[in-house]
Amino acid sequence: MSGSFLPLLMVLLLLAAFMRGDFALTLIYLVVGALVSGMVWSKRAMTQVRTQRRFQGHAFLGEKIKIDLHVQNTGWLPVPWLELRETLPVALVGPNSFQSVIHLGPHGESHFEYSVEARKRGYYPIGPLSVSTGDILGLRESLQAVMLAEHLVVYPKIIPLTSLKIPSHSPQGTLRHTLPLFEDPARTFGKRGYVTGDSLRRVDWKASASTGQFQVKVFEPSIALETCIILNLNAEDFYYRSRIDSIELAVVIAASIANWITANKQMVGLMVNGRDPLMADGRPQTIPPHKGKRQLMRLLETLARVDSIDQSPLAPLLQEQRYQLGWGTTLIVVTGRAEDKLIHELYQARRGGQNALLILAGMDASDEASLRQAYAFGIPVTAIASERDLSLWMQKSSRA
Amino acid sequence: MSAHPHTRAAAREKRFRPISYTLVFLMMACIVLTLSVLVRSLLPDWHAEIMAGILLFILLDRLYIHKQLQSLTPLSSEWVVTLGAQWVVIALVSRFLLSFANGPASLTDDLSHWVRGSLGTLFTAEFVITLMLAATLWVLTTQFLNLLDEIGLDMKAALSEEPVHTRTDIVPAHQRMVNLTFTSGIVLVILTALTRLNLQTVISNSSGLPLMEWSRFSGAEAGALLYFVFGLALMSLSRLMSLQTHWDRLRIPVSSSNLPRQWAMYSLVFLIALAVVVSLLPAGDSLGFFAVLGTLVGFLVNVLIFLSQLILGLVLMLLSLPFVLFGKTPPGIVNSEPPPMPVFPQVPEATPYSNATFELIRSILLWGGLILLLVYSLIRFVRQHDSLLAALRRNRITNWLVLAWQWLYRNVDRTRASLTQAIANGWQRVVSRLGSNRLLPRPGWISLRSLDPRRRVYFFYLAMVRRAGEQGLARGPSQTPAEYASHLEQAVPSVKEDIDALTQAFIEARYSRRNIDKAKASFVKATWERIRPALRGKTKENRSETK
Numbered sequence: 037m038s039g040s041f042l043p044l045l046m047v048l049l050l051l052a053a054f055m056r057g058d059f060a061l062t063l064i065y066l067v068v069g070a071l072v073s074g075m076v077w078s079k080r081a082m083t084q085v086r087t088q089r090r091f092q093g094h095a096f097l098g099e100k101i102k103i104d105l106h107v108q109n110t111g112w113l114p115v116p117w118l119e120l121r122e123t124l125p126v127a128l129v130g131p132n133s134f135q136s137v138i139h140l141g142p143h144g145e146s147h148f149e150y151s152v153e154a155r156k157r158g159y160y161p162i163g164p165l166s167v168s169t170g171d172i173l174g175l176r177e178s179l180q181a182v183m184l185a186e187h188l189v190v191y192p193k194i195i196p197l198t199s200l201k202i203p204s205h206s207p208q209g210t211l212r213h214t215l216p217l218f219e220d221p222a223r224t225f226g227k228r229g230y231v232t233g234d235s236l237r238r239v240d241w242k243a244s245a246s247t248g249q250f251q252v253k254v255f256e257p258s259i260a261l262e263t264c265i266i267l268n269l270n271a272e273d274f275y276y277r278s279r280i281d282s283i284e285l286a287v288v289i290a291a292s293i294a295n296w297i298t299a300n301k302q303m304v305g306l307m308v309n310g311r312d313p314l315m316a317d318g319r320p321q322t323i324p325p326h327k328g329k330r331q332l333m334r335l336l337e338t339l340a341r342v343d344s345i346d347q348s349p350l351a352p353l354l355q356e357q358r359y360q361l362g363w364g365t366t367l368i369v370v371t372g373r374a375e376d377k378l379i380h381e382l383y384q385a386r387r388g389g390q391n392a393l394l395i396l397a398g399m400d401a402s403d404e405a406s407l408r409q410a411y412a413f414g415i416p417v418t419a420i421a422s423e424r425d426l427s428l429w430m431q432k433s434s435r436a
Numbered sequence: 437m438s439a440h441p442h443t444r445a446a447a448r449e450k451r452f453r454p455i456s457y458t459l460v461f462l463m464m465a466c467i468v469l470t471l472s473v474l475v476r477s478l479l480p481d482w483h484a485e486i487m488a489g490i491l492l493f494i495l496l497d498r499l500y501i502h503k504q505l506q507s508l509t510p511l512s513s514e515w516v517v518t519l520g521a522q523w524v525v526i527a528l529v530s531r532f533l534l535s536f537a538n539g540p541a542s543l544t545d546d547l548s549h550w551v552r553g554s555l556g557t558l559f560t561a562e563f564v565i566t567l568m569l570a571a572t573l574w575v576l577t578t579q580f581l582n583l584l585d586e587i588g589l590d591m592k593a594a595l596s597e598e599p600v601h602t603r604t605d606i607v608p609a610h611q612r613m614v615n616l617t618f619t620s621g622i623v624l625v626i627l628t629a630l631t632r633l634n635l636q637t638v639i640s641n642s643s644g645l646p647l648m649e650w651s652r653f654s655g656a657e658a659g660a661l662l663y664f665v666f667g668l669a670l671m672s673l674s675r676l677m678s679l680q681t682h683w684d685r686l687r688i689p690v691s692s693s694n695l696p697r698q699w700a701m702y703s704l705v706f707l708i709a710l711a712v713v714v715s716l717l718p719a720g721d722s723l724g725f726f727a728v729l730g731t732l733v734g735f736l737v738n739v740l741i742f743l744s745q746l747i748l749g750l751v752l753m754l755l756s757l758p759f760v761l762f763g764k765t766p767p768g769i770v771n772s773e774p775p776p777m778p779v780f781p782q783v784p785e786a787t788p789y790s791n792a793t794f795e796l797i798r799s800i801l802l803w804g805g806l807i808l809l810l811v812y813s814l815i816r817f818v819r820q821h822d823s824l825l826a827a828l829r830r831n832r833i834t835n836w837l838v839l840a841w842q843w844l845y846r847n848v849d850r851t852r853a854s855l856t857q858a859i860a861n862g863w864q865r866v867v868s869r870l871g872s873n874r875l876l877p878r879p880g881w882i883s884l885r886s887l888d889p890r891r892r893v894y895f896f897y898l899a900m901v902r903r904a905g906e907q908g909l910a911r912g913p914s915q916t917p918a919e920y921a922s923h924l925e926q927a928v929p930s931v932k933e934d935i936d937a938l939t940q941a942f943i944e945a946r947y948s949r950r951n952i953d954k955a956k957a958s959f960v961k962a963t964w965e966r967i968r969p970a971l972r973g974k975t976k977e978n979r980s981e982t983k
Contacts, residue, residue: 138692
């Protein structure tokens, strides 16, 4: 309320009391009426304004996302002015956010369409939308309402991989394997003559009857690649000069591998030690291995959201979680540095029947001794310094 | 609205300057009207009408030269010269007009004083007061105009490239405008009240307190009332300008192209609606709104015509001076007397309300407003004085009073709840007794919506009992709900779980104090909807068995 409003009212009331009403009372009606009706109008206008924001909550890198903002006046009272200010993340639109001023007549509505560009993976708030209005006399301060932010998930970059050599010991999957140890009875490869020691279960009775000699089925060896991608986002484990790029590269590697595994109809899970803004405690949820596109989207969403964290080494998490993974599961650890404790944990996993593959993302900051130890324990180590290296690794794998 | 902010500001200036200047002129004219009425009532010998004319002339001059004065650096030599020249002319014109109002002889006398150098005699009380009033009006108008420039009329000031965080005073500039309008309004209201005070009685009563006697209408009320009406219009305009400047500075595009037009329409409708409502409310000896407007227009026209006649007469008289010098007779027109004083238009008084209801409403509004204001001021005062509040909290008596109030509040609340519950239960009992005695007709429908969740659970359970009774599975008088449930379950095993669930819900609702929420009632309803067809199926079975 204006500073001199109360003194004016006081003077008018005193005069009205002395003069028994008349013009002073008329002035009181006028001044108080202006204040009260202005106040009621602006409050009412604010309560009858409805805003709605529509957009696709998920986007891949480089996509343009159209955001549709619908503002409606649901009442008969016009809204003389309405200031809309949307707060948008700088990573998507630059310094300018969406803002506009409109006027809404009785039951009037207004549509706005603007777009943002998914330039970087992440979990971005779209909003909050600040809506301000006020009375036409300016006797009261503007009223403000806030429409809460909604979130946009920008998936990480996926580099399409055609072939990868990932170790696995899980029998009877869908991936062909060279070791006869993993023969799949569902994949008949051919037939051969019976030799002593062959199991009677492998005898092909129809073929034996037609040839007159015992024939046994030869099965194609196959493996099931049950994989868990373990992403280390502990900031100290990445070389400090290229930390941000290396962490992003690690996420890209994890997403690309997850995509490749899902495309090959294998099971893949995810374990991350970063910070997830969606979780109450900030710890990302471990996603157990599953097949299918839905699983891939779950993984990508987590990978989109997670951010690096300080003072959260990977080894304890691996120690805690690896017992929940099945025998024969391949652990693909994507990290910036291989430290002794981690190597030791991977060795324990190997001893427990799981496989391990260590991928060093970005500039290598590992100790020579640790790497040598990894080789000694039979843990394959691959260093990927850039996205180009990821393609080279794929080519190498396909040749092998 | 893709135009550059400066282009928009220039367009805005072109559009808003004439409107805002007109409103400022009208507001000041209202003040002049009140002042002239006051002068007339206090000092009837003075030329209040001429003073009003001079003030209006100065007002117009101030509005006209505002842009020119703004372009000059304050206190620079050019500024001093310009302002000095203005005031010399104003003083001379005022002096000659006041002299001429007393007749050509008075003007000739004053001129001879002037020629002889006895300037002191020229500074009469009337002249000095006129100059003082003129200076006050000049300053007040300047303040309004400067604020309007700051709010948005002056493009350079409004859109200066200072960082936003240091330029947060644009909205306060509007607030200052509101404050200035209200503060001037306070003074105007007091002046208006003074115009109605019968000073003769105040002065004549020399012993004790002066006797206050109020006359009914003085004519200044119109000025005060219209001042506020124009003031509100100016506030609306100023608000629009301040918002537009704010949006321009923050580069916020205005999507509605017709915003100013709509704004003007809303303001007009708002003010008219307000004026209509105000004129309908009981205010004792009421003033008609249009009659008031007519009063101001009449005053302005009269004063301006009179002033122009006076100036013309003065000019002609000055032109005749060379004729006198050369001993010739000046043309006859010059010797004519000054034009007759304009008659102040009287506000037509509306018939006073004689209705007792209106009197009562008026009293309630007046005294209610006064009490509310006092309570509000008291609360504000206590809040502003934290120490006082703390001391009150520490004080045993206050503390005891607060505790007593809390105890009373709690007990009243509890009693109210118990009373409501007792009345509801009593009513239920009466209804059920009357229903069982067939004194009241059995209601055809029960509105489920009117029942609370607990009673809804009762309803569905009783529905099950009634429907089962119709199927020959009547509940025995000594059977508990659980026993009856097991009996029913044996008869209708397909909905065994549902019967159990419904019975459990009934037991909980009937015999426990647990809160039964709507979800529970909905669940019971769904359960009953599964039991009902099963009981219906039971009827078919019975029929087929009979056949």
